[in-house]
Amino acid sequence: MVKYEEHFGINIISTNLNNSTDVDFLTEDIVNDVEKFHTSIDEYKKTPLVKLDNLASKLGVKNIFVKDESYRYGLNAFKGLGGLYAIFRIVCDKLNLDYKSTTFKDLQNKDIKEKLKDIVFVTATDGNHGKGIAWAANKLGCKSVVFMPKGSVLARAKAIESMGNSTVTITDLNYDDAVRKAASLAYENGWYLVQDTAWEGYEAIPNFISQGYTIMAKEALDELNELGIEKPTHLFLQAGVGSMAGSMLGYMVNRFDKKPPITTIVEPATVACIYKSAKADDSKPHAVTGDLQTVMAGLNCGEPNTATWPILRDYASFYASCPDYVTARGMRILASPLKNDTKVISGESGAVGAGLLSMLMGKDEFEDIRRDMGLNKNSVVLIFSTEGNTDPKGYDEIIYDGRNFSPFV
Numbered sequence: 001m002v003k004y005e006e007h008f009g010i011n012i013i014s015t016n017l018n019n020s021t022d023v024d025f026l027t028e029d030i031v032n033d034v035e036k037f038h039t040s041i042d043e044y045k046k047t048p049l050v051k052l053d054n055l056a057s058k059l060g061v062k063n064i065f066v067k068d069e070s071y072r073y074g075l076n077a078f079k080g081l082g083g084l085y086a087i088f089r090i091v092c093d094k095l096n097l098d099y100k101s102t103t104f105k106d107l108q109n110k111d112i113k114e115k116l117k118d119i120v121f122v123t124a125t126d127g128n129h130g131k132g133i134a135w136a137a138n139k140l141g142c143k144s145v146v147f148m149p150k151g152s153v154l155a156r157a158k159a160i161e162s163m164g165n166s167t168v169t170i171t172d173l174n175y176d177d178a179v180r181k182a183a184s185l186a187y188e189n190g191w192y193l194v195q196d197t198a199w200e201g202y203e204a205i206p207n208f209i210s211q212g213y214t215i216m217a218k219e220a221l222d223e224l225n226e227l228g229i230e231k232p233t234h235l236f237l238q239a240g241v242g243s244m245a246g247s248m249l250g251y252m253v254n255r256f257d258k259k260p261p262i263t264t265i266v267e268p269a270t271v272a273c274i275y276k277s278a279k280a281d282d283s284k285p286h287a288v289t290g291d292l293q294t295v296m297a298g299l300n301c302g303e304p305n306t307a308t309w310p311i312l313r314d315y316a317s318f319y320a321s322c323p324d325y326v327t328a329r330g331m332r333i334l335a336s337p338l339k340n341d342t343k344v345i346s347g348e349s350g351a352v353g354a355g356l357l358s359m360l361m362g363k364d365e366f367e368d369i370r371r372d373m374g375l376n377k378n379s380v381v382l383i384f385s386t387e388g389n390t391d392p393k394g395y396d397e398i399i400y401d402g403r404n405f406s407p408f409v
Contacts, residue, residue, distance in 0.1 A: 008359065009323040009406065010359060012264075012318055012320045015278055015317070017314065017317060019315060021315070023254055026251050026253075033099070034211050035218060036100075037099075037103070037104065038212075045071075047072050049068075049219070050342045051227075052065070052066060052342070054339045055337075055341055059357065059358060059362065060376070061378075061380075062379055063229070064381045065220070065380070065382050066385050067216055070345055070385065073135070075135060076390055077127075077387035078244070079131065081213050082210065082211075082212035084212065085208055086208035087133070087136045087192075089205075090194070090205065090208075091140065094119075107140055113140065117142065119140075119192065120142070120192070121133055121191065122144070122147075122186050123147070123193065123196075125148060126300055127148070127153065127160070128386075128387055129196050130148065131156070131160045134146060134163035134166035138165045143166070144167070145166070146167065147178045149173055149178045150170065152297070154170075155390075155391055156390055159390070174291065175292065176289075183195070183202070192205075196209045196210075196305075198307035203307050206307055210247040214248075216247075216384060217252060221252075221255065231380075232261045233261055233374065234373070235248065236264050236266055236353030236357060236381065237249060238267065239299065239312070242273075242304050244384075245265055245312060245316075246305065246311040250315075262317050263318070265316045267352075268296045268299050268300065268323075271296075273285070273288045273303060274319060275320065275321045283313060285309045295328070295348045295394070295405065297348060298348070298350075325355075325406030328351075329358060330351030330356070330358065331347070334346045334354055345388045347390050349386060350386045350387040353384070354385070
């Protein structure tokens with residue numbers, strides 16, 4: 001660990017880059033296979049890469065780009081990318097199909113669907129992942145069982161149920177214990193656990209999910225290339241267990257020959273397991289335990305994904321833990337475009353990167369850390385808004401009613 005700073009309740013550390021881990025499961029060839037699969041789906045289309053020129057000018061950077069995943073597959077979030085690809089790979093393994101040559105349309109064959117109809121997929125989720133699994137399972141004529149942690153928003157549970165063929169239960173457990181419950185029932189009942197985090201002995205399916213997510217990064221970089229930008233200078237990646245962040249960063253590690261953009265991992269202050277692991281400075285993942293609370297429901301996860309942790313450890317430059325007001329700030333900024341900038345509807349788990357960037361560039365107290373980060377008038381910043389207003393009531397309370405969460409700002 002090199003540096004530690006705290007201002008306005010935001011804690012930031014930086015580390016010495018290791019750059020030693022080989023990210024073999026996120027290579028360009030693998031991502032091309034994933035792209036081939038997703039583009040075989042009728043509903044597939046690239047999500048917008050929004051260029052916020054006026055916000056960039058206000059904050060003092062060259063460019064800000066936001067990848068808006070609220071348009072993904074009509075699910076209002078990115079998670080279907082990983083869930084659908086993982087289920088596809090499971091089905092190919094079960095039926096001895098070559099995943100490299102099999103398309104999604106092939107799986108719509110009546111005979112194949114007959115073989116799949118009794119399969120049950122099970123998972124734990126705060127909302128978006130479970131919705132993606134239920135959607136993917138239903139498209140193949142399968143059933144899904146979804147467990148949600150205590151405090152989950154009822155609207156997110158109903159959104160999962162609306163996908164069809166899904167049983168949804170809001171438990172009295174925290175997220176990590178809900179994962180353990182799903183894993184236990186999968187073992188007892190012969191179901192397929194499709195979880196977006198790995199642990200010893202359970203790596204293949206989480207890695208399929210991370211591979212599915214890479215489409216976001218590939219699309220974003222291809223869209224930047226069309227604008228004449230080869231590579232962003234800075235990435236802000238929010239993390240729960242770290243699967244999405246590890247997927248985005250891991251793909252860029254391979255694409256840019258182990259020299260990815262300067263990357264900051266952003267988490268809720270109350271559930272910052274990646275931050276805690278980096279701060280421990282012993283190369284190991286460390287869990288945050290207890291009654292975990294944050295408005296950033298999709299990031300409310302206490303135990304790092306052991307498969308993506310090495311990527312975040314060795315290739316991210318900075319780690320930030322942020323109070324809930326930071327994401328509320330980001331949500332309002334994206335919802336209130338300057339001049340002719342495009343509005344982005346970003347939910348609680350999608351906007352914390354934008355909120356942190358605005359704090360770093362807008363507050364004198366962060367002068368030292370933004371200099372260390374290299375954030376300046378030449379910076380090209382890429383942010384992933386991973387969900388829309390998945391909790392419409394909560395979104396409106398923040399955007400229109402001024403719910404702020406903070407004594408600092």
